[in-house]
Amino acid sequence: MKDPSGASRDRIRVLVADSNQTQSQLLSRALRRQPGLKVTCCRSELSDCLQALRSAPADIVLLGDSPADHDLLIETLRDLHVNHPRLGLILLLDNYDRNLVVNAMRSGVRGLFCRVSQPFRALCRCIAVVHQGQYWANTEQMGYIIDALTSSPSTRIINAKGDGLLSPREEQVVNLVAEGIGNREVAHQLGIKENTVKKSLLRIYDKLGVSNRVELVLYALTHRGAEASAPKRPPLSSLAEDCARVDPA
Secondary structure (H helix, E strand, O other): OEOOOOOEOOOEEEEEEOOOHHHHHHHHHHHHOOOOEEEEEEOOOHHHHHHHHHHOOOOEEEEEOOOOOHHHHHHHHHHHHHHOOOOEEEEEEOOOOHHHHHHHHHOOEEEEEEOOOOOHHHHHHHHHHHHOOOEEOOHHHHHHHHHHHHOOOOOOEEOOOOOEOOOHHHHHHHHHHHOOOOHHHHHHHHOOOHHHHHHHHHHHHHHHOOOOHHHHHHHHHHHEOOOOOOOOOOOOOOEOOOOOOOOOO
């Protein structure tokens, strides 16, 4: 792959892991025809994934959904994230529900791709987006994620060492924003000026590496109450084209 200046760029290393070997082989062949991708494949069992990653390190793992055992799938995702925290994990879904979406995101997934409803070119875009450190999710999945966050009475965002990243007042702002409350109402509830809320949000965005309300909610969900030993996730810079979008302030 070349950039506009003609300089050579490293290819994205992709590991396709699926229990359906026929499906895995077909997807791998299709991806290999795309410029800028280096593709390997293996079975979706954790031991096979870890062995494949030892043999050929990857930037992105496409893990096929196993409808028979979602608990095992989540455990596999969590273990992959713990062993390879820099991996961009993308879950390939045939169908999903709220629990699967929320638990997958909490387990380190950065991309949720519905292969039955999205075209192949969208998967290529998803790979590129996740490789850039961003998130990929559709509007319905975003709704599940936001609902999961707002169902909790409070949010404390911590880093890999378990230290709080925000001040108590900033955490209050995040909790109210997660409830879908606008700046004016946030100011009213906290007894501060609306301009103070805007400035507080800008500081929060800067601390967390996000740029708008949706990204803030996603970040809060995936970092809320994480174990002290959990690896730190790269900051969000923007959402995929399918995601809900809102103004930064």
